[in-house]
Amino acid sequence: MHQGKRAVVIGGSMGGLLAARALADHYEEVTVLERDHFPAVGEHRKGVPQGRHAHGLLAQGRAVLEEFFPGLTRDLVAQGAKEGDIVEGARWYQNGGFHAQFPSGLMGLLLSRPLLEGYVRGRVLALPGVRALTGVSVRGLLGGGGHVTGVRLDDEGLSDLRADLVVDASGRGSQAPKWLEALGYERPAEELVRIDLAYATRVYRRRPQDLGGNDAFVIGSNAPEARGGVVLGMEGDRWVVTLAGFLGDHPPTDEAGFLEFARSLPVPDVYELVKDAEPLSGIVPYKFPGSQRRRYERLARFPEGFLVTGDALCSFNPVFGQGMTVAAAEAKALARCLEAGTKNLARRFFREAAALVDSPWSIAVGADLRYPQVRGPRGPVVSFVNWYVARLHVAARRDRALVLAFQKVANLMAPPPSLLAPKLALRVLWGNLKPHGAAARPPGPRQAPTA
Numbered sequence: 470m471h472q473g474k475r476a477v478v479i480g481g482s483m484g485g486l487l488a489a490r491a492l493a494d495h496y497e498e499v500t501v502l503e504r505d506h507f508p509a510v511g512e513h514r515k516g517v518p519q520g521r522h523a524h525g526l527l528a529q530g531r532a533v534l535e536e537f538f539p540g541l542t543r544d545l546v547a548q549g550a551k552e553g554d555i556v557e558g559a560r561w562y563q564n565g566g567f568h569a570q571f572p573s574g575l576m577g578l579l580l581s582r583p584l585l586e587g588y589v590r591g592r593v594l595a596l597p598g599v600r601a602l603t604g605v606s607v608r609g610l611l612g613g614g615g616h617v618t619g620v621r622l623d624d625e626g627l628s629d630l631r632a633d634l635v636v637d638a639s640g641r642g643s644q645a646p647k648w649l650e651a652l653g654y655e656r657p658a659e660e661l662v663r664i665d666l667a668y669a670t671r672v673y674r675r676r677p678q679d680l681g682g683n684d685a686f687v688i689g690s691n692a693p694e695a696r697g698g699v700v701l702g703m704e705g706d707r708w709v710v711t712l713a714g715f716l717g718d719h720p721p722t723d724e725a726g727f728l729e730f731a732r733s734l735p736v737p738d739v740y741e742l743v744k745d746a747e748p749l750s751g752i753v754p755y756k757f758p759g760s761q762r763r764r765y766e767r768l769a770r771f772p773e774g775f776l777v778t779g780d781a782l783c784s785f786n787p788v789f790g791q792g793m794t795v796a797a798a799e800a801k802a803l804a805r806c807l808e809a810g811t812k813n814l815a816r817r818f819f820r821e822a823a824a825l826v827d828s829p830w831s832i833a834v835g836a837d838l839r840y841p842q843v844r845g846p847r848g849p850v851v852s853f854v855n856w857y858v859a860r861l862h863v864a865a866r867r868d869r870a871l872v873l874a875f876q877k878v879a880n881l882m883a884p885p886p887s888l889l890a891p892k893l894a895l896r897v898l899w900g901n902l903k904p905h906g907a908a909a910r911p912p913g914p915r916q917a918p919t920a
């Protein structure tokens with residue numbers, strides 16, 4: 470049953486496309502407004518600069534996408550994406566050692582961000598009633614009497630667009646707080662946990678002998694070490710190699726500096742790969758000031774007919790690879806909310822979205838707070854959890870049950886408190902009493918610079 474005639478989505482990236490997918494079942498017309506012109510599938514575009522960097526799709530994200538677009542995995546594998554077990558096929562270095570590898574049943578999909586987004590875009594725009602207007606910038610909201618009634622466009626030749634529902638998916642730089650203020654509402658409270666992170670990324674040709682046949686290699690967030698890296702397989706027999714540095718210890722973008730940074734990582738595998746693999750791109754930088762969350766659910770007054778989703782709502786430290794999965798979960802929440810009608814839609818949606826964001830936010834921010842230089846709410850619970858998780862990683866070098874439990878949380882398939890279950894806590898304890906595999910290199914030589 471249709472809830473209205475027209476819904477408008479601001480932004481045609483993953484958050485906007487997934488929201489459009491949910492809206493298509495409930496509105497006669499769904500119009501996606503995107504500032505960029507869409508390129509061919511698999512090509513980068515200006516509005517998604519992060520698409521040039523390692524972009525992992527978590528197991529939960531893949532499952533939701535498959536639900537929204539049946540056959541997605543099959544189609545993308547046919548285009549060169551690789552479906553694989555994220556525990557068996559990925560070498561994961563954390564807190565001085567490697568996690569055990571074994572078939573876990575947690576399936577991920579390795580592919581480039583432009584291929585994933587281009588595919589999803591094709592499926593969404595093929596839905597009845599869905600269209601995209603590209604090269605169009607939204608400049609504000611139309612509204613009055615407690616309702617948003619459309620969007621203001623200032624591009625020549627395009628008049629304002631009326632809509633029964635407007636969904637803002639314009640990303641981290643969303644102007645929604647300002648637009649709401651212009652309509653007489655308060656701005657949402659904003660939380661920012663500064664980590665001064667930077668990525669430097671290069672694409673290489675993949676050779677069969679690389680990384681011992683694994684499809685991915687991850688040096689996780691390893692505070693107090695400031696440096697990390699990730700290598701992910703992509704379509705076209707390519708690797709995307711992203712080096713990451715926290716708290717101002719940024720990876721250089723010149724050839725020699727990039728190699729030297731790779732060499733300084735706590736384990737040699739990434740350096741061994743990049744030192745003689747064939748580069749297929751230049752080295753591209755990305756700066757990420759910190760995780761940012763806007764608390765729309767806490768506003769006392771909010772107009773009907775307007776929602777915010779994706780990175781515009783919450784943008785996470787990207788090393789945890791959560792953004793697209795959370796955007797997909799929010800789109801599912803939107804679909805659920807619309808099934809119950811549009812009465813109090815904003816209040817219901819923001820409440821559900823806040824609950825969805827809580828876990829990934831606590832994972833990302835909780836881990837960032839292990840750096841003493843990061844400012845944020847650091848209560849005894851956060852300190853205990855970080856102490857405990859560090860020990861869990863040590864025990865996970867041998868204990869499959871702990872690897873599985875950790876990966877379920879990291880893949881947003883289980884809530885973080887599940888790691889504290891008594892039977893897992895005993896395994897953590899036991900795993901730290903027994904002598905464990907030696908660290909590849911004692912952690913600590915590259916600590917984050919003090920502020």
Ligand SMILES: Cc1cc2nc3c(=O)[nH]c(=O)nc-3n(C[C@H](O)[C@H](O)[C@H](O)COP(=O)(O)OP(=O)(O)OC[C@H]3O[C@@H](n4cnc5c(N)ncnc54)[C@H](O)[C@@H]3O)c2cc1C
Nearest residue numbers: 480482484504516519524525607640779780787790792793
């Ligand atoms: C460096 C980096 C690495 C990441 N790695 C991962 C990863 O490994 N896994 C993962 O799941 N997530 C990752 N993410 C997060 C992921 O990219 C986002 O969560 C995802 O793209 C969803 O964001 P979005 O669609 O809400 O916003 P965005 O992707 O930022 O898209 C916003 C869109 O809105 C358009 N737009 C903006 N303003 C306007 C306007 N006024 N009018 C019209 N259009 C407008 C833009 O052109 C753009 O297309 C990463 C992010 C970064 C920064």
